[in-house]
Amino acid sequence: MTSDPVRLGVAGLGRAFMLTLPAFQADPRIRLVAAAAPRAESRAAFERDFGGTGYASVDELASDPNVEAIYVATPHQMHADHVIAALKGGKHVLVDKPLSVSMEDAERMVAAAEESGGHLIVGPSHSFDAPVALARRLIDSGEFGALRMVQAFNYTDFLYRPRRPEELRTEEGGGVLFSQGIHQIDMVRLLCGGQAETLFAMTGNWDPDRPTEGAYSALLSFAGGAFATLTYSGYAHFDSDIWMDDIGELGAPKPSGGYGAARSALIGLDAESEAKLKTTRTFGQGKAPAKATHHEHFGPVIAICDRADLRLTPGGVEIFADTERRFVEAPVGPVPRQEVIDALYGAVRQGRAPAQSGHWGLASLEVCHAILTSAETGAPVRLGRQCGLNQEEIEHE
Ligand SMILES: NC(=O)c1ccc[n+]([C@@H]2O[C@H](COP(=O)([O-])OP(=O)(O)OC[C@H]3O[C@@H](n4cnc5c(N)ncnc54)[C@H](O)[C@@H]3O)[C@@H](O)[C@H]2O)c1
Structure with missing residues (x-):
């Protein structure tokens, strides 16, 4: 104790x-x-x-x-x-x-x-998830050479989970960027060293009943030469947890037979009843999350290095090296x-x-805003408030 x-x-x-x-x-x-x-x-x-x-x-x-x-x-x-x-x-x-x-x-x-x-x-x-930290350590070990490229994507029903009205208004932090994109940005920045340089992105705002960004795709470059693609859809019918061994975001196996549950639960609800439904998922009212058997995760992530590709899984990191393929486990704790x-x-x-x-969070938030700006203007955005893993800042002209 x-x-x-x-x-x-x-x-x-x-x-x-x-x-x-x-x-x-x-x-x-x-x-x-x-x-x-x-x-x-x-x-x-x-x-x-x-x-x-x-x-x-x-x-x-x-x-x-x-x-x-x-x-x-x-x-x-x-x-x-x-x-x-x-x-x-x-x-x-x-x-x-x-x-x-x-x-x-x-x-x-x-x-x-x-x-x-x-x-x-x-x-x-999700940048705290143990497989992300493990992948970072494997990259740092130098065994696989330079990190060249990261791909992160996630397809969920996020936009159809019960929401308060402001969660569907971008200017108040609604939509997928501030709630979901930020996880992906944090993970990718952690893997790539943190210092993002330039970004080009497009966003999707496709459901007039939920008029905020529900999807995006971004291409991001980093100091040191690595680049990453980040793709997210909160409109998904296809659930990318299928590619995470059917383990959900919170580390528990996905229940079978739950297809379409999020959209079904919203049918016929007005904004007030929807906000009320959200409170049934909170402390004192909601059910505790199902027991996690694996690490939490945020969808498929692949980090491509000179001599190996690293696939993050809910249990660790699968290494596809030049002549061997092996799995490094990240031990799962009790919770x-x-x-x-x-x-x-x-x-x-x-x-x-x-x-x-705080500075790290500010740098990730800058990337969120850059995605919105790039999508709106159609132009790349140069980032200016980034920091590295040890908080050092780089000056951009
Ligand atoms: N890391 C994660 O897994 C995760 C998951 C969900 C939400 N979040 C984040 O947590 C934050 C809250 O989201 P949520 O989904 O839990 O929302 P929520 O609406 O379920 O919870 C927010 C709580 O804040 C309370 N609240 C409102 N005004 C308050 C005040 N003035 N003082 C004290 N409490 C007040 C509300 O009563 C409510 O219980 C968001 O920033 C969201 O991004 C993180």
């Missing part, structure tokens, strides 16, 4: 908290001590389950002297206010992706972290998202910041 767990407060007891909760509960390095939630039922459920204190506002949570770090899991557009309040209260922060919707908010959050001296970590995101706890505990207790800092 760890004698000195991080005393964690949670802002926002919704779907994201539900998904990360098994990692918090299973890990002796974390103690849940307080939460902020506007709904009294959620606060009561938190106090009942964890014995901590439920507050009606994030400001009150940020003033609780018993809280050392805050996991901000409120809707995207609230991240800036909540993260800055937490940092000003002297807390370390783990903020769920994306860091924010606007670049201006992201800059303010990074500045607030620098000023407070607190750690700002952006996660969980997913332990890597995020490693990062939080490492930062708070050992002063070891992960790659996924």
